[in-house]
Amino acid sequence: MAKKTDKKLSGWDFSPSPEGTSHIALKDKYDLFIDGKWVKPSSGKYFDSINPSNEEKISSVAHANQADVDKAVKAARKAYNGAWGKMSGKERGKYIYRIARMMQEKARELAVIETLDGGKPIRESRDIDIPLACNHFFYYAGWADKLDYAFPNRKVESLGVAGQIIPWNFPLLMAAWKIAPALAAGNTVVLKPAESTSLTALKLAEIIEESGLPAGVVNIVTGFGDTGAAIVNHPDVDKVAFTGSTDVGKIIQKAISGTDKKATLELGGKSANIILEDAPIDQAVEGIVNGIFFNQGHVCCAGSRLFVQESVAEVVINKLKQRLDSLYVGNPLDKNTDIGAINSKEQLQTIKKYIKIGQEEGAEMYQSPCSIPTKGYFCPPTLFTNVAQSSVIVQEEIFGPVLTIQTFRTVDEVIQKANNTPFGLAAGVWTDKGSRIFNLTTKLRAGVVWANTYNKFDPTSPFGGYKESGFGREGGLHGLEAYVKLS
Numbered sequence: 464m465a466k467k468t469d470k471k472l473s474g475w476d477f478s479p480s481p482e483g484t485s486h487i488a489l490k491d492k493y494d495l496f497i498d499g500k501w502v503k504p505s506s507g508k509y510f511d512s513i514n515p516s517n518e519e520k521i522s523s524v525a526h527a528n529q530a531d532v533d534k535a536v537k538a539a540r541k542a543y544n545g546a547w548g549k550m551s552g553k554e555r556g557k558y559i560y561r562i563a564r565m566m567q568e569k570a571r572e573l574a575v576i577e578t579l580d581g582g583k584p585i586r587e588s589r590d591i592d593i594p595l596a597c598n599h600f601f602y603y604a605g606w607a608d609k610l611d612y613a614f615p616n617r618k619v620e621s622l623g624v625a626g627q628i629i630p631w632n633f634p635l636l637m638a639a640w641k642i643a644p645a646l647a648a649g650n651t652v653v654l655k656p657a658e659s660t661s662l663t664a665l666k667l668a669e670i671i672e673e674s675g676l677p678a679g680v681v682n683i684v685t686g687f688g689d690t691g692a693a694i695v696n697h698p699d700v701d702k703v704a705f706t707g708s709t710d711v712g713k714i715i716q717k718a719i720s721g722t723d724k725k726a727t728l729e730l731g732g733k734s735a736n737i738i739l740e741d742a743p744i745d746q747a748v749e750g751i752v753n754g755i756f757f758n759q760g761h762v763c764c765a766g767s768r769l770f771v772q773e774s775v776a777e778v779v780i781n782k783l784k785q786r787l788d789s790l791y792v793g794n795p796l797d798k799n800t801d802i803g804a805i806n807s808k809e810q811l812q813t814i815k816k817y818i819k820i821g822q823e824e825g826a827e828m829y830q831s832p833c834s835i836p837t838k839g840y841f842c843p844p845t846l847f848t849n850v851a852q853s854s855v856i857v858q859e860e861i862f863g864p865v866l867t868i869q870t871f872r873t874v875d876e877v878i879q880k881a882n883n884t885p886f887g888l889a890a891g892v893w894t895d896k897g898s899r900i901f902n903l904t905t906k907l908r909a910g911v912v913w914a915n916t917y918n919k920f921d922p923t924s925p926f927g928g929y930k931e932s933g934f935g936r937e938g939g940l941h942g943l944e945a946y947v948k949l950s
C-alpha cells in the first residue's frame with residue numbers, strides 16, 4: 464500500500480487491508496475453449512498473463528491461430544444449426560439465468576482474479592464489474608422468450624455466428640455485454656478476450672462448461688491481434704462486435720466492407736464533463752474524480768476533458784487538487800485503494816508520452832504528491848490546466864488518469880468546445896437546473912449524457928457512440944437489436 468506523503472488533509476492513514484487470494488482457483492496453463500472442450504492451440508504456443516501491480520506471471524494462456532479460430536467458428540456453426548438453433552427461447556433463457564447465478568456464486572473469486580490480472584482496485588471489480596456482468600446475463604435472460612414483444616409486429620430472426628473481440632479495461636463485463644444479448648437472441652459465439660486480461664473470460668468458460676450449455680454455443684479463443692483478425696476475416700462469421708481502439712475499429716470496418724457481416728464498433732472517446740456555476744460543487748468534484756480516475760482512466764467514456772464555468776473555476780480546481788491529494792494509489796487488492804495499476808507496460812508508456820507532450824505544450828501540470836510503488840505499472844492522478852482547445856492532450860485519447868481542465872463563460876461556448884472532438888461517446892453535465900440539463904443534453908453530440916453523475920451503467924440502458932467513437936449500441940433493447948434480423 465502506498466503511504467500518503469501529504470497527511471495534512473486527513474491527519475490519519477489507513478492500515479493495509481488486502482483482499483485474500485486463498486479462495487481463488489487458477490490453473491498454471493489455459494487451453495482454448497472450443498466446442499465445449501479445452502483444446503491445445505495448434506501452434507503449441509502460449510503467452511504469459513501477468514499481474515501489472517507486481518509484474519509477476521499469473522498463468523500461461525494459449526495463443527490461437529487461424530486454424531484454431533476456424534475450429535471455433537465451425538463449432539459455433541454446428542451448434543447454431545443444431546441444438547441451440549432448435550431450442551425455444553424459454554429454454555435458452557434458462558441457460559442464461561443459470562450462467563448468471565453461477566457467476567454470482569463465484570463473484571468473490573471473479574473479482575479477485577479481475578484485479579490480479581488487470582490491475583483495477585478490488586473495490587471496483589467487487590462492486591461494479593462483477594455485479595454488472597451478472598446483471599447483464601440476468602437482464603438478457605429475461606428477453607430470450609420475449610423477442611416478439613421486444614420487437615412487436617416484426618419477424619425476429621437470429622443472425623448466426625457472432626465473432627466478438629473485447630478489450631482489457633472491463634474484461635468480464637465486456638464479455639457479458641457481448642455474450643448475453645447474443646445468446647438471448649439465439650446466436651452462437653466465438654469470443655476473444657484481450658491478451659493482457661484473458662483470465663476472467665476463461666473462468667467464464669469454466670462456468671459455461673459447468674452450466675451444461677450445449678457444446679459450441681460459446682467458444683473462447685485467446686490470443687493477440689492476429690487472433691482477432693482471424694475472427695473478423697472468417698467467411699462464416701455473420702456478425703462482428705468489437706470494443707477497443709479507434710485504429711483497430713477502422714481496420715475492422717475496412718476488412719468487412721463488401722461482405723454482408725453486421726457490425727457494432729465501440730471505440731475511443733474524449734468525453735466532456737461540464738460543471739456549470741450553479742452545480743453542487745462538492746458532488747461535482749466527486750463526479751469529476753469518478754469520471755476520470757475510476758479504473759485508472761481506462762474507460763472509453765472517461766470524463767477526460769473537464770469544462771468549468773469561469774466564475775467557479777478557482778474553487779472547483781482547488782477542491783479537486785485537495786481531493787487528488789487524498790486518493791490512494793497502490794496495491795489494487797487493498798480495499799482502500801482508489802487508483803490501482805495501469806493495465807500494461809505499453810499503456811503506461813503511452814500515458815507517460817502524453818504527460819510529456821502536455822508539459823512540452825506549455826500546459827500547467829499538477830500531480831498528487833502520493834508515493835507510488837516502485838514495482839508494477841503505476842501513474843499518479845494528473846491534472847493539466849492552461850491547455851488550449853488544439854492541445855494534443857485535449858484532442859487525443861490518453862486512456863489513463865490524466866485530466867485536462869478548461870474554462871468557459873457561456874453555455875453556447877461550452878457546447879461548441881465540448882463537441883469539438885473527433886469522438887462522441889459520453890458527456891457529463893452538472894447543474895441545479897433541469898432546463899439547462901435538457902438544453903445541453905440535446906445539443907451535446909455524445910451517445911450517453913449523464914446529468915449530475917458520471918460513469919453510471921445499467922444493463923437496461925443503451926451505450927455507444929457518435930463519430931469516431933463507433934456505431935451500434937450495447938445494453939437495453941438496442942443491444943438486443945444488434946443481434947437480430949428484423950423483417
Ligand code: NAI
Pocket residue numbers: 628629630631632655656657658686687688689690691692693695706707708709711712714715729730731732762763810813860861862
Ligand atoms: P486494441 O484495439 O489493439 O485492442 C482491443 C482488442 O482488439 C484486443 O482484444 C486486441 O487483441 C484486439 N485486436 C488488436 N488488433 C486487432 C485486429 N487487427 N483485428 C482484430 N482484433 C484486434 O487496443 P490496445 O492496443 O490494447 O489499446 C490502445 C488504445 O486503444 C488505448 O490506449 C486506448 O486509447 C484505446 N482503447 C479503447 C478501449 C475502449 O474501451 N474503447 C479499450 C482498450 C483500448
Ligand code: MG
Pocket residue numbers: 512513514515579580581659660661
Ligand atoms: Mg494480466
